[in-house]
Amino acid sequence: MGFHLKTLETDVLIIGGGTAGCFSALTISENSNLKVIIADKANIKRSGCLAAGVNALNAYISKDETPESFVEYVKRDSEGVIREDLVYSLAKGLNKAAKKLEELGLPFLKDDNGEYVQRGKRSIKINGENIKPILAEAIDKNRNISVLNYVNIVDYLIKDGVVIGAIGFSLRENTVIQIYAKKAICATGGASGIYKPNNPTFSRHKMWYSPFNTGAGYAMGIRAGAEMTSFEMRFIALRCKDTIAPTGTIAQGILAGQINSKGEEYLSKYEKPTTYMRLYTTVMENLKGNGPCFLKTEGITNEQQGELFKAYLNMAPAQTLKWIEGNSGPSSENVEIEGTEPYIVGGHTASGYWVDHNRETTLKNLYAIGDVAGGSPKKYVTGCLAEGEIAAMSIINTIGNTQIVRLDDSEINELIQYSSHFFNNTQSHYTIEEIEQAMQKVMDEYAGGISTGYMYNTTKLRIALHRIEELLSIVDKVRANCLHELLSTFEVIDRLYICKVLISHLEARKETRWKCYQENVDYPLKDDDNWMKYVNSVYKDGIVKIVLRELVGRDKIYEHTN
Ligand SMILES: Cc1cc2nc3c(=O)[nH]c(=O)nc-3n(C[C@H](O)[C@H](O)[C@H](O)COP(=O)(O)OP(=O)(O)OC[C@H]3O[C@@H](n4cnc5c(N)ncnc54)[C@H](O)[C@@H]3O)c2cc1C
Numbered sequence: 001m002g003f004h005l006k007t008l009e010t011d012v013l014i015i016g017g018g019t020a021g022c023f024s025a026l027t028i029s030e031n032s033n034l035k036v037i038i039a040d041k042a043n044i045k046r047s048g049c050l051a052a053g054v055n056a057l058n059a060y061i062s063k064d065e066t067p068e069s070f071v072e073y074v075k076r077d078s079e080g081v082i083r084e085d086l087v088y089s090l091a092k093g094l095n096k097a098a099k100k101l102e103e104l105g106l107p108f109l110k111d112d113n114g115e116y117v118q119r120g121k122r123s124i125k126i127n128g129e130n131i132k133p134i135l136a137e138a139i140d141k142n143r144n145i146s147v148l149n150y151v152n153i154v155d156y157l158i159k160d161g162v163v164i165g166a167i168g169f170s171l172r173e174n175t176v177i178q179i180y181a182k183k184a185i186c187a188t189g190g191a192s193g194i195y196k197p198n199n200p201t202f203s204r205h206k207m208w209y210s211p212f213n214t215g216a217g218y219a220m221g222i223r224a225g226a227e228m229t230s231f232e233m234r235f236i237a238l239r240c241k242d243t244i245a246p247t248g249t250i251a252q253g254i255l256a257g258q259i260n261s262k263g264e265e266y267l268s269k270y271e272k273p274t275t276y277m278r279l280y281t282t283v284m285e286n287l288k289g290n291g292p293c294f295l296k297t298e299g300i301t302n303e304q305q306g307e308l309f310k311a312y313l314n315m316a317p318a319q320t321l322k323w324i325e326g327n328s329g330p331s332s333e334n335v336e337i338e339g340t341e342p343y344i345v346g347g348h349t350a351s352g353y354w355v356d357h358n359r360e361t362t363l364k365n366l367y368a369i370g371d372v373a374g375g376s377p378k379k380y381v382t383g384c385l386a387e388g389e390i391a392a393m394s395i396i397n398t399i400g401n402t403q404i405v406r407l408d409d410s411e412i413n414e415l416i417q418y419s420s421h422f423f424n425n426t427q428s429h430y431t432i433e434e435i436e437q438a439m440q441k442v443m444d445e446y447a448g449g450i451s452t453g454y455m456y457n458t459t460k461l462r463i464a465l466h467r468i469e470e471l472l473s474i475v476d477k478v479r480a481n482c483l484h485e486l487l488s489t490f491e492v493i494d495r496l497y498i499c500k501v502l503i504s505h506l507e508a509r510k511e512t513r514w515k516c517y518q519e520n521v522d523y524p525l526k527d528d529d530n531w532m533k534y535v536n537s538v539y540k541d542g543i544v545k546i547v548l549r550e551l552v553g554r555d556k557i558y559e560h561t562n
Contacts, residue, residue, distance in 0.1 A: 002174065002420060003169065003174050003175060003176040003416055003419065003420050004173075004174060004175045004176070005175070005176050005177075005178065005412070005416065006175050006176070006177045006178070007177075007178050007179075007180070008037060008177060008178070008179045008180070009179075009180045009181070009404055010035045010036060010037040010146070010179065010180075010181050010182075011034040011035045011036065011181065011182050011183070011399065012025075012028055012034055012035070012036045012037075012181055012182065012183050012184070012185065012395055012399075013036075013037050013039065013165060013166060013179050013181035013183075013184045013185070014036060014037070014038045014039070014184075014185045014187055015039055015153045015166055015184065015185065015186050015187060015188055015216075015217065016038075016039075016040060016048070016153075016186065016187035016188035016189060016217065016370075016372075017038040017039070017040035017044035017047060017048075017136075017139070017147060017149075017187075018040075018044075018047055018048030018049065018050065018187060018188075018189055018370065018384075019048060019049065019050050019135070019370060019381055019384045019385065019388075020187040020369040020370030020371075020384040020385065020387055020388040021038055021040075021185065021187030021369070021370070021388070022038070022044060022135040022136065022138075022139055022388075023097070023100075023135070023384070023385040023388035023389065023392075024185055024187065024369060024388035024389070024391055024392045025038055025139060025142070025145050025392075026135075026138055026139065026142065026145075027388060027389045027392035027393065028144075028392045028395065028396060029142040029144045029145050030142075031392070031393070031396055032396045033144065034144065034395075034396065034399065035144055035146075036144060036145045036146070037145075037146050037147075037148060037179055037181070038139070038145060038146070038147045038148065039148045039151045039153055039166070039168060039177075039179065040147070040148070040149055040150075040151065041150065041151065041152040041153070041168075041171065041212065041216075041487070042149065042150065042212060043149045043150065044132070044135075044136045044139065044147055044149060045132060045133050045136040046132055046133070047132065047212070048132075048189050048210055048212070048213060049189060049209070049210050049213070049347075049371070050128075050131050050132040050135075050381070051132060051210065051212075052129075052315055052316070052317070053128045053129035053130065053131055053132070053314055053315050054126070054128040054131060054314070054315045054381060055125065055126060055127070055128055055249065055311050055314040055315050056119045056120075056123045056124060056125055056126060056128075056248075056249075057098055057101075057123065057124050057126055057128075057380065057381050057382050058120075058122065058123045058248075058378075058380035058381065058382075059090075059091075059094050059122060059123075059378060059379060059380040059381070059382045059383045060094055060095060060098055060116070060118075060122055060123060060124045060382060061091065061094055061095050061122070062118055062121065062122060062124070064121075065121070065122060067088060067091035067092045067094075068088075068554075070087070070091040070094075070122065071084055071087045071088050071091060071554055073122070073378075074087050074376070074377055074378045075087075076274070077274045077275055077377070077378065078233075078349070078350065078377050078378075078514070079274075079513050079514060079526065080528075080532055080551075081230070081233075081350070081513065081531075081532060081533070081534065081551070082350060082375065082376060082377060083229075083350070083374075083375030083376055083534075083552050083558070084551075084552060084553055084554035084556075085357055085552050085553065085554060085555070085556045085557070085558050086355070086357070086373075086375045086376040086552075086558075087375075087376045087377075087378075087379075087554075088554045088555075089357060089386075089390060090376060090379055090383045090386040090387055090390070091383075091386075092386075093382075093385075093386030093389055093390065094382045094383065094386055095382075096386070096389075097382045097385035097386050097389065098116075098124065098382050100385070101126075101131070101134075101382075101385070104134050104135070104137075104138050105134050105137075106126055106127075106128065106130075106131055106134050107126065107127040108124065108125070108126050108127075109124075109125040109126065109127070119249075119252055119253060120248070120252040123248075123252065127314065128314060128315065129313075129314050129315070131381075148177070148179075150170060150171040150172050151168050151169070151170055151171070151177055152168050152169055152171055152216075152487050152490065153166045153167070153168035153188075153216060153220070154166075154167055154168050154169065154216075154220075154415075154419065154490055155167055155220050155223065155224075155415065156184070156220050156221075156224050156363070156366065157178065157180065157407055158224055158363070159405050159407060161363070161364060162363075162364040162365055162405070163184050163224070163363050163364065163365045163366040164180055164181070164365070164404070164405040164406070164407070165178065165179045165180040165181045165184065166178075166179055166181075166184060166220075167179070167412075167415055169419055169483070169486070170483075171483050171484070171487060172483075174483070176415075176416050176419060178407075178412055180404050180405070180406055181404070182365070182399055182402040182403070182404060183365050183366075183367070183395045183398075183399055183402065184365060184366050184367070185366075185367040185368070185369060185391055185395070186217040186220070186221065186353070186361070186366060186367065186368045186369075186372055187217070187368075187369050187370050187372060187388070188213065188215075188216045188217030188218075188372050189210060189213035189217070189345075189347075189370060189371045189372060190209060190213055190215065190218075190235075190343055190344050190345030190346060190347065190348075190351070190352075190371040190372065191209075191213065191214060191215025191218055191343060191344040191345070191494075191495060191498050192207055192208075192209035192210060192211050192213055192214065192215075192343050193205075193207070193211060193214055193436070193440070193491070193495060194215070194341075194342070194343070194344065194439070194440070194443055194495050194498060194499060194502070195341035195342050195440055195443045195444050195447075195449040195450070196341060196437075196440040196441055196443070196444035196449055196450065196451070197340070197341050197440070198242075198244060198338065198340055198341060198450065199242070199244075206243075206244060206318075207244060207340065207341070208237040208239055208244045208340045208343070209235075209237075209340075209343045209345060213371070214491040214494055214495055215344060215494050215495055215498045216490070216491070216494050217353075217368065217372040218344065218351075218352065218353075218372060218494070218497075218498050218501075219493070219494035219495070219497040219498055220494075221353055221361065221363070221366075221368070222497050222498070222500075222501055222539045223497060223539065224363055225363070225538055225539060225540055226353055226354075226361050226362050226363045226366070226538075227353075227354040227361075227362040227536050227537070227538050227547065228351075228352065228353060228354060228374065228501060228536060228537050228538075228539075229350065229351070229352065229353070229354040229374040229375055229534050229535070229536045229549075230349070230350035230351050230352070230374050230375065230505070230534060230535060230536075231344060231351045231498075231501050231502045231505040231506075231535075231537070232351075232502070232505035232506045232508070232509045232518045232535055233349040233350045233351055233377070233513075233514055233517055233518055234342035234343065234344060234349065234351070234448075234502075234517045234518065235342065235343050235344070235345045235348040235349040235351075235517065236276075236279055236339050236340055236341070236342045236343070236454060236516055236517060237279075237339070237340045237343075237348075238278050238279045238282060238337055238338075238339055239337065239338060239339070239340055240295075240316075240319055240335050240336070240337060241292070241336040241337060241338045242322070243316060243318040243319045243322055244316075244318075244340060245312055245315075245316035245318060245319035246315070246316060247295060247335075247337055249308065249311050249312065249315075250295045250297060250308065250330065250335060251278075251295060253307070253308065253311065254297070254300055254304050254307075254308070256295040256296050256297050256300075256335075257295070257296050258278065258281070258282065258293060258294070258295060258296075258337070259293065259294050259295075259296045259334065260285045260290040260291065260292075260293050260294075261290055261291060261292055261293075262290060264290075265296070266281055266282075266285050266290070266293070267281050269281070270284070276514050276515055276516055276517050277515070279339050279516050280515040280516045282337060282338070282339065283339060283453050283454065283516060287453055292336050292338075293336070293337055293338075294334035294335060294336050294337060295334060295335045295337055296334055297330035297331065297333075297334050297335050298330075298331065298332065298333060298334050299331065300330060300331045301331070302331065304330075304331070305329045305330055305331040308320075308329075308330050309323065309324075309329070339450065339454070339516065340450075341444070341449055341450055342448065342449065342454065342517070344498060344502065345371045346370070346371050346372060346373050346374045346375075346376070346377075346379075347370060347371035347377075347378075347379045347380060347383065347384055348371075348377060348378065348380075349377045349514075349517060350374050350375050350376065350377045351374055352368065352371070352372050352373045352374030352375070353368035353372060353373050353374055354374060354375070354534075354536055354549075355367070355368055355373050355374070355375065356558050356559050356560050357556075357557050357558050357559070358390060358391065358394035359373060359387055359390055359391040359394070360391075360394065360560070362538075362560050365402070367391040367394070367395065368391075369384065369387040369388050369390075369391045370384035370387060370388065371384065373387060375534075375552075419486070421476075422478060422479065422480040422485075422486055422489050423479075423480055423481075423486070425477055425478060425479040425480075426479065427477055428474070428477040428478045428479055430474065430478065431478070432475075432478050432480070432485060432488045432489045432492055433488070435471055435474070435475055435478065435492055436488070436492045436495075438467075438471060439468065439471055439492065439495060439496060439499060442464055442467040442468060442471075442499075443464065443468075443499060445460075446460040446461065446463045446464035446467070447460070447461060447464040447499070447502070447503055447506060448506065448519065453516075454516040454517075454519055455519045455520075455521050456506060456519070456520065456521065457520065457521045457522045458507060458520075458522050461503050461506055461507045462507075464499075464503050465500065465503045465504070468496055468499045468500055468503065469500070471496055472493075472496045472497075472500070475489070475492060475493055475496060497539075500539075500544060501537055501539060501544050504537060504544035504546060505535050505537060505546070506518065506520070508535045508537075508546045508548075509531060509535050510522075510523045510527070510530075510531070511523045511525065511526055511527035511530070511531045512524050512525060512526060513526050513531060532551055533548045533549060533550060533551065534548070534549045534550075534551070535548060536548070536549050
């Protein structure tokens with residue numbers, strides 16, 4: 001199978017037309033005449049984390065809050081190691097982003113005074129089933145934005161250390177597309193599918209994080225030598241068992257407590273109730289033989305039950321269908337909870353590109369926004385939008401006389417050869433699916449997956465690294481028989497790179513700062529004296545070089561200096 005080559009040029013290339021990518025494109029279009037191309041591996045109408053919709057905007061500055069108090073909350077919940085400057089700058093844009101969504105047509109729930117209805121302290125309720133089609137429709141109306149749906153971007157195009165575009169292939173026809181741009185934004189979301197998931201075989205892609213976000217943006221950056229931060233701060237969601245539906249809707253919506261099989265409320269038995277402690281205490285109760293654990297919903301009113309049915313239909317329909325199918329509901333039975341496998345996701349925790357105050361990465365002319373950008377946990381939908389706006393405005397202000405630069409034909413041919421060689425491979429003993437499962441098993445058993453209660457130690461991590469290296473050495477020999485298999489191949493390759501960086505970060509932080517997310521059994525205590533630092537890394541010639549960086553304060557204008 002051969003590829004045709006298509007070449008495109010634009011002012012700004014946005015890789016990933018999800019939440020952050022679409023919003024950034026809209027901001028550029030509304031504030032300049034710049035031409036934008038959005039390239040997405042799916043169809044932006046229903047792609048990424050928002051594909052199925054959400055029922056709340058989880059980052060909002062409500063009446064009793066300020067951007068400053070939001071920073072303090074995120075800092076407290078993340079044990080102090082966050083980029084305060086980044087959290088602060090996006091906090092200032094949260095409410096504006098929410099307002100913009102309303103203007104675009106997203107229905108917000110309002111009280112008798114016309115105020116948004118709060119779900120939690122920093123969360124407001126929306127009818128968000130159509131949030132993604134609404135964003136896509138707004139994009140559609142802008143003549144300066146072109147959308148390439150079903151184009152999987154594989155790598156950046158780089159000349160003299162500067163990002164000059166990206167290359168990918170169509171999932172609908174045998175075409176490789178090289179897109180040259182003056183500036184590029186990476187908005188490909190986080191990474192799922194790294195660890196063995198909760199559900200086996202046919203249901204293995206029923207996971208909390210979008211199974212289609214496989215960390216391409218991280219991997220492209222890693223391969224290109226971008227500095228990455230805080231991969232060791234993994235995110236593990238506490239979820240409704242089997243359906244993997246969110247628990248916040250119940251915990252915050254009807255203030256349900258967490259109870260064990262004996263009916264004891266267990267959260268208060270442990271330290272402070274941060275996000276990760278809700279998970280950790282559940283894992284501990286199970287290890288002590290007190291599981292299964294539940295959200296205590298038995299006895300809630302019919303009205304509350306009806307609200308929960310509706311809320312889940314908005315964003316995790318499987319949960320409502322499970323209740324209806326079983327002729328039950330949360331008022332008659334408590335809801336069982338469990339932790340998912342770990343993910344790398346900068347919108348919930350802090351893993352991702354190391355960016356400056358404008359969200360520019362350490363690779364010149366490349367920005368990173370949303371879940372793929374590191375340093376600022378708890379950004380959620382509105383935080384991703386706010387970051388999209390910050391990057392867009394910086395690009396408008398700095399693009400100036402930046403010129404399009406192209407690679408030589410020979411360099412491009414090499415990249416095309418690499419993509420197409422998978423169609424010609426005949427010698428692999430393994431399918432890409434087998435390599436994927438081997439990777440997930442290694443990570444589960446040796447790098448702190450579900451089966452080890454998320455714990456790991458140095459010896460295990462070294463075994464994990466060795467096995468991941470082995471998989472990386474054979475994955476290039478895999479055969480792809482169609483474009484879909486080629487996509488799967490690149491998705492696994494990307495995740496193997498992420499595994500390598502993740503393992504190095506887990507080993508580097510010699511303390512335990514966020515139980516479950518990062519629980520190093522060799523160093524079981526938090527060590528503020530030595531580890532109030534960011535663990536960053538740069539990948540070069542197959543080696544992950546760890547760089548420790550000092551904390552950046554709230555009012556600092558952070559620029560890259562080295
Ligand atoms: C299950 C779930 C529930 C959530 N619930 C809430 C909630 O209730 N409230 C809230 O505020 N936040 C919620 N969040 C968080 C929020 O949805 C995310 O933080 C946010 O949507 C991430 O935006 P993003 O633009 O970074 O990624 P996404 O919106 O996921 O966009 C990434 C895009 O990149 C594309 N892409 C990926 N790889 C490639 C590639 N190689 N080439 C081209 N395109 C590519 C994808 O197709 C996708 O369109 C939830 C997240 C999840 C997963």
